[in-house]
Amino acid sequence: MGKDDVKLLTMWASPFCMRVKVALAEKEIAYEEIQENDLLTCKSDLLLTSNPVHKQVPVLFHDDKPICESTNIITYLDEAFPAKPLFPECAYGRSRARFWADYIDRKVHPAGRAIWSTKEKDEVEAAKNNFLEIMKYLDGTLGDKDYFNGDKFGFVDILLIGLTTWFPAYEKYGDFKLEDHYPKLAAWITRSWARETVSESLTSPEKITNIVIMLRKMHGLE
Template structure:
């Protein structure tokens, strides 16, 4: 492998890695993926490339590390701006995209984790309520548009859709259905899944569920 290659330090079930791969697919870019064993031991390359957080994804471009998934997607879109732009062209649209990407990063994964890590009925009920409220806020931002940016699949869609392959696990442990709670958001998920860039990247939700079952056992949750 030459330094000129785009190398992604990856983990198959990480929604944060998935969004980078979806961005690559949308741009039609070739890259090399190096799967990390996050549970068994992180590689020296990972530790050296992201010494602050020591987590994936990491994009190595020309040997230079770019970290944090939403930042990596932003970097890819900026560097390859002429290839199917993901971010809006106007400053307001770009600021809105960054705001919602930040909201998704701070709320969705943590909200879902609160569901599968709950050990008491009242904790679970609260976690489920808060998670549905997060999705309803996103549903409000989506409005009646096909995608968050309007007619075209874009930056916010890339950031958000990767999270949804974990929803089946949240539904199983939480005892709810996204399509019943947030039908417009569910319709958006189904719309995105028709895109090759998304369908080819997102893993089988049942395999994600099995992974979460394993995580629960690791944390002593039965």
């Protein structure tokens, strides 16, 4: 594996980049990180040419071939680097992991954004309730297990843990505590953050909350 050339084009506040970094760390794949400086005003030529459809980070380069979209990248990494697999072994287990991956990708981040991107009290309340309803199913499928697939931190855990960096901002503006509603899910967050592969790959929630405060100011919400 030492001869593979792996680079990751990232932006530090993106939870989708963070989850790829967790996957690379879990699989012990060495890589070079290239930071996009300022996604809001000026996208690099490297980003525009390697992801012309979505123009979004992260982009992984494996021996100079670009792979886009974080969930797709992590699936690719698990196929191209078979050691330390992230997916369950059996086809049915893999289908369950993809099902929850899709659920997380479609719902969690937009639902969280809806909480902090308004100052209308009833909109905040509705957004908070919607977010908690989405979390209910994740709490249910986690159940009493340590991780989503059992006792091994894997694909679904990696996809969700990157997004949790934004959760304290949702709690702040939605005026709730996740652990009051779903203590098992909250314990999963603490348990996952205790892993070095996670804590060293994720941006601190404090820095993310400061980004949210800045974004709210930009949009006249504070």
